[in-house]
Each structure stands twice: as structure tokens, then as C-alpha cells.
Amino acid sequence: MLPRIAQHATRAAARAAPRSVIARGMATEKQIWNQIQSTKNIQKITSSMKMVSAAKLKGDEGRRMTAISFNNWADALNGPPQVVEDATFEELPQRSLIVTLQSDKGLCGGINSFITKSVKNCVAALQKQGKEADIAVIGDKGRGQLRRAYPELIQVSMTEVMSPGNFTLASALASELIAAGAGDYDAVVLMYNSFKNAATYTQMYKVIKPFSGEGEDEPLLAYEFEPDTKSEVLTDLQEYLLTSQIYHSWMDGAAAEQGSRMTAMENASKNAGELIGSLTLKYNRARQARITTELIEIISGASALED
Amino acid sequence: MFAQLARRAARPAATAAAAARRQFADAAPAAGLMKLNFNLPQETLYDSVNVKSVIVPGATGEYEVTADHVPIVAEMKAGMLTINHEDGEEEKYFVAGGFSLTHEGSATDIVCPEAVKLDDIDGAAVTKNFEAAKAKAASAEAGSIEAAEAMIEVETNRSMGNALGMAMA
Numbered sequence: 001m002l003p004r005i006a007q008h009a010t011r012a013a014a015r016a017a018p019r020s021v022i023a024r025g026m027a028t029e030k031q032i033w034n035q036i037q038s039t040k041n042i043q044k045i046t047s048s049m050k051m052v053s054a055a056k057l058k059g060d061e062g063r064r065m066t067a068i069s070f071n072n073w074a075d076a077l078n079g080p081p082q083v084v085e086d087a088t089f090e091e092l093p094q095r096s097l098i099v100t101l102q103s104d105k106g107l108c109g110g111i112n113s114f115i116t117k118s119v120k121n122c123v124a125a126l127q128k129q130g131k132e133a134d135i136a137v138i139g140d141k142g143r144g145q146l147r148r149a150y151p152e153l154i155q156v157s158m159t160e161v162m163s164p165g166n167f168t169l170a171s172a173l174a175s176e177l178i179a180a181g182a183g184d185y186d187a188v189v190l191m192y193n194s195f196k197n198a199a200t201y202t203q204m205y206k207v208i209k210p211f212s213g214e215g216e217d218e219p220l221l222a223y224e225f226e227p228d229t230k231s232e233v234l235t236d237l238q239e240y241l242l243t244s245q246i247y248h249s250w251m252d253g254a255a256a257e258q259g260s261r262m263t264a265m266e267n268a269s270k271n272a273g274e275l276i277g278s279l280t281l282k283y284n285r286a287r288q289a290r291i292t293t294e295l296i297e298i299i300s301g302a303s304a305l306e307d
Numbered sequence: 308m309f310a311q312l313a314r315r316a317a318r319p320a321a322t323a324a325a326a327a328r329r330q331f332a333d334a335a336p337a338a339g340l341m342k343l344n345f346n347l348p349q350e351t352l353y354d355s356v357n358v359k360s361v362i363v364p365g366a367t368g369e370y371e372v373t374a375d376h377v378p379i380v381a382e383m384k385a386g387m388l389t390i391n392h393e394d395g396e397e398e399k400y401f402v403a404g405g406f407s408l409t410h411e412g413s414a415t416d417i418v419c420p421e422a423v424k425l426d427d428i429d430g431a432a433v434t435k436n437f438e439a440a441k442a443k444a445a446s447a448e449a450g451s452i453e454a455a456e457a458m459i460e461v462e463t464n465r466s467m468g469n470a471l472g473m474a475m476a
Contacts, residue, residue: 069354070346073408073416167348167420222411226381227367233382240406244418247348 029290032283036276043272049107050265053258056164057198060255063164064195071248074241077220084118084191084203089125092207093186095132097155098122099177101192101246101253102142104160108261111193111201111253112141118191118203120149134185136177138250156180165254170247177246178239183210188242192249193256199263201256206245211238340393341374341413347422352400353390361415362389363407364466374413381407383419385463387470399425401470403463430471437464437475 075081098119102112119135126133135150137143140159147154158176162169182188187209194204211219211234225233343361345353360373364386372379383405390398405419444457468475 063349066346066349066351069344069351070348070418072344072346073406073418076410076416170348171420220380222378223408224377224379226365226370226379233380236382237380237406240418 029283029286032279032286036279036283039272039276039279043269043276046265046268046272050262050269053262053265057255057258057262059164060251060258061195064251064255067248067251071244074244074248077241078206078208078245081194081204081206084121084205087122087125087205089122090129092126092131092189093209095134095185096126096187096189096207097134097136097177097182097185098189098191099136099182099246100138100142100146101190101249102137102139103253103257104140104163106141107264108257109264111257111260112139112145114203115142115191115193116145116149118205119146122189122191122205123150123153136180136182138173163254165247165250167243167247170250171243173250174239174243174246177242182242183238186210190245190249192253193260194252195255195259198259201260204249204252206249208242208245339374341372341376341415343390344414344416345390345422346416346418348420352422355414357393359391359393359395361391361407361417362387363417364388364402365407372407372409372415376409376413376415378411379407379409381409383407383417384466386466387425388417388422399470401425401428401467425470428467428471430468430473433464433468433471434473434475437461437468440464 100115100119102115106112123133123135133153134155135146135153136155137146137157138159138161143154143157143159156176158173161173177188187207190206190208192204193201195201213219219234227233340357340359341361342355343353343358344355345351360371362369362371363381364383365381366384369386370381383402385403386401388400388402390400392398400422401424402417402419403421405417407415407417409415440457440460444454444461447454447457465475
């Protein structure tokens with residue numbers, strides 16, 4: 001075994017040696033040229049991705065606005081969303097199901113990692129308080145990240161969700177969650193990115209607790225119910241509320257994703273431009289050096305003949 | 308109306324407390340009017356608009372919501388929703404279901420997955436769909452999911468036809 005490795009090493013060394021000799025002359029120029037071309041191609045891709053995102057962002061922002069007004073009633077019933085940053089998660093009950101709204105696609109900045117980080121913070125905080133948490137993931141990228149951190153906590157994952165989303169898909173997601181036992185938890189926690197503008201977004205979470213309690217704590221005590229079978233209406237209302245909240249979080253997250261992708265691609269294009277600049281400088285230097293060497297060779301050859 | 312204003316002025320503290328409790332409406336609607344939020348997931352039809360009343364197709368029967376209605380949460384069935392505007396105009400929508408929540412302070416949220424203006428519904432298409440759904444319901448195995456879905460289809464088309472003023476049999 002050992003001699004074979006030694007043999008390999010010497011062969012590799014022998015192969016590498018002539019290459020480095022070649023690399024000193026013309027090939028460097030060619031290599032740099034190729035590098036410039038491939039960087040230019042990447043820049044073309046990133047800048048067109050940026051353009052596509054900018055166009056899609058408009059639609060996503062519009063859907064976000066209608067989703068916000070659609071979801072007003074649900075926010076009024078279970079309170080406005082909270083910011084994840086600096087949250088202690090002390091208000092969460094004993095058993096919660098954390099539902100993450102992440103993305104199927106990458107190349108969109110840190111939106112998936114930020115949610116993963118929020119989930120890690122939340123789970124750590126809950127475990128410290130002696131509470132339990134399970135995870136349901138929406139989005140392939142999020143699944144990849146969370147699967148590594150909490151393989152045992154993930155109850156269900158939903159990927160390849162169509163984009164742009166609509167209410168029908170949101171209700172399909174909600175029924176998947178309910179089928180996975182979301183109703184048995186003391187609370188469902190939705191974690192999502194909230195869109196601020198094309199460049200910024202924050203991580204938010206919503207706590208959806210089931211309508212329960214009796215006597216003084218009876219939910220929605222001030223309201224009459226139609227039909228009068230209050231418990232049945234409440235079950236339906238709970239599911240509708242979950243759907244509405246998922247729909248809103250999803251639309252908010254989609255707008256944040258698109259904005260983040262736009263910014264990320266803009267930065268990538270800018271970086272590619274800088275890289276192309278420095279490579280071009282290197283290329284020109286190599287070219288100049290070659291020409292100078294050639295000139296010196298010709299001149300010194302000619303002057304040698306003259307004498 | 309003037310008497311009411313005077314009474315309100317006389318009890319500013321009481322109204323302030325009421326306003327604090329009122330988290331759904333931004334401002335108190337004018338006397339005799341109520342605030343309506345009518346939202347679809349893909350479209351906001353009315354956002355805090357003052358209207359006279361709304362007739363809601365509740366699951367167990369239609370009811371009319373006017374100003375100062377008691378708070379009520381109602382599951383809606385597929386049916387006709389009528390909005391009586393401030394200027395006396397009547398606007399009719401066909402809704403597919405959803406919820407209607409009337410809050411304290413004369414504000415009502417109507418959230419439904421789909422709603423269309425009654426004028427946009429094609430009566431001939433409704434009749435055709437109604438017949439097709441009836442045939443499906445008749446052929447489906449009793450007690451199966453298909454039969455239930457077909458029954459819902461029949462009912463929806465029937466109420467759509469009734470809303471248009473057609474006789475559905």
C-alpha cells in the first residue's frame with residue numbers, strides 16, 4: 001500500500017512540474033482570459049436574476065398587501081406578530097409546534113439561515129425552560145439546514161411548494177399541518193421573514209393557541225355564535241385562522257425572499273464586476289510582459305546580427 | 308342624531324374608554340352606519356368603508372348586520388351577501404363560504420376565500436353546472452367522499468341559481 005502511495009505522489013509531482021513551467025508563459029494569459037470570460041458569464045446570470053427578482057418583487061409586494069388586510073381579523077384575535085430578535089419565548093406554553101416558512105430555492109441571501117437561527121434560539125430557550133418543541137418545515141432549503149440541527153424534532157416537512165402562493169395552497173399546507181397533529185399542541189408558532197423594504201427584512205413569529213378554556217376563560221366570551229354549536233364553529237374558526245395566518249406569513253416571507261434575492265444578486269453582480277476589473281488588469285500586465293519579452297528577444301537578436 | 312352627539316360630548320371619558328376597547332375600527336363610524344372590511348385573499352374589496360347594513364348568508368340562515376349589532380361570529384354558507392351602501396345603493400356578491408365577524412363598535416370583518424359580483428355570474432353556466440353536479444351526485448356511491456363533494460356542488464349551484472332568481476329543481 002505504502003509504495004503505491006509513494007508512486008502516486010511521484011507521478012503527481014512529475015505531472016505537476018511541466019505544467020507549472022507552461023503556466024509561466026502564454027498559458028497564464030490564456031488562463032486569466034478564460035477566468036475573465038467565466039466571471040462575465042456568471043455576472044450575466046446574476047444580473048438577469050436580479051432583474052427577474054425586481055420584476056417579481058412587485059407582484060409579491062402586492063400579494064403581501066392584500067394578505068395583510070385579509071389577515072387583519074386573525075391578528076386581532078391572536079395578537080400581532082412578535083420580533084424574534086431578543087425574544088425570550090417565555091410566553092410559549094408547554095408543548096409547541098414550530099412551523100418555519102422557508103424557501104425551496106437558494107441564492108437569496110440569508111433568509112433561510114436567519115429562520116434556522118431563530119428556530120435554534122427558540123428551541124434552546126424552550127428546552128432551558130423545560131418545555132417541549134417540535135418542528136414542521138416548509139421549504140427545501142430550510143429542511144436541509146434544520147435536518148442537521150434537529151433530526152429528531154422534525155415532524156413533517158413540505159417542499160416544492162409552488163410559487164407564487166395562493167390561498168388554496170395555504171389551506172393545503174394548513175391541512176397537512178393539522179393532519180400532522182398541529183391541533184394537539186398547546187400552540188403553533190409560525191416563524192417567517194417579514195418584509196420591510198427591498199433591502200431589509202426581520203424575523204417574526206406568531207403564536208396561535210387553540211381556543212380553549214371554560215367559565216371565565218371561555219374564548220370569545222363577548223361574541224354570539226352562528227350556528228349556536230360554539231365548539232364546532234370554534235374548531236372551524238381555528239382552522240380558518242391558521243390558514244389565514246399561514247397565508248399571510250407565506251406572502252410576507254415570499255416578498256422578503258424576493259427582495260433579499262434582488263439585493264444578493266445585485267451584490268454578486270457588483271463583486272463580479274470588481275473581479276473582472278482586477279483580472280483584466282492582471283491579464284493586461286501579463287500581455288504587456290509577454291510583448292516586452294518578445295520585443296527584447298527580437299531587438300537583442302537583431303543587434304547581435306548587426307555587430 | 309344631535310341628541311346623540313350631545314350625549315357623547317357629555318361623556319367624553321366613557322367614549323374614550325370605549326374607543327380604547329375598540330381595536331378593530333380606526334374611528335367611530337357616523338351614526339346609523341357601520342364599518343365594513345370585506346376581504347378576499349387575492350383582493351381587498353372594502354377596507355373600513357361606512358355602509359348602512361350587510362345581509363350575511365349565515366350557515367343557519369341569513370341575517371342583517373346594522374350599526375351597533377351585538378358581536379357575533381358566524382360561519383357563512385355559499386350564498387348571497389348584500390351590502391346596503393350609505394347612498395342607499397344595493398350591492399350583491401355571491402360568496403363561497405368563510406366567516407363573518409362583527410365586533411363591538413359597529414365593525415364587521417368578512418373574510419371569504421372567494422366572492423364574485425352577482426352581475427358577473429352567467430345563469431346558463433350555473434344551470435349547466437347544476438345539472439352536471441346532480442348527475443354526478445346521482446351516480447356517486449352513497450356515503451363516499453365523491454358523493455359529499457357532488458352534494459356540495461349541487462347546493463352551491465342551487466344557491467347561486469336562487470341568488471340569480473332562477474328556479475332550481
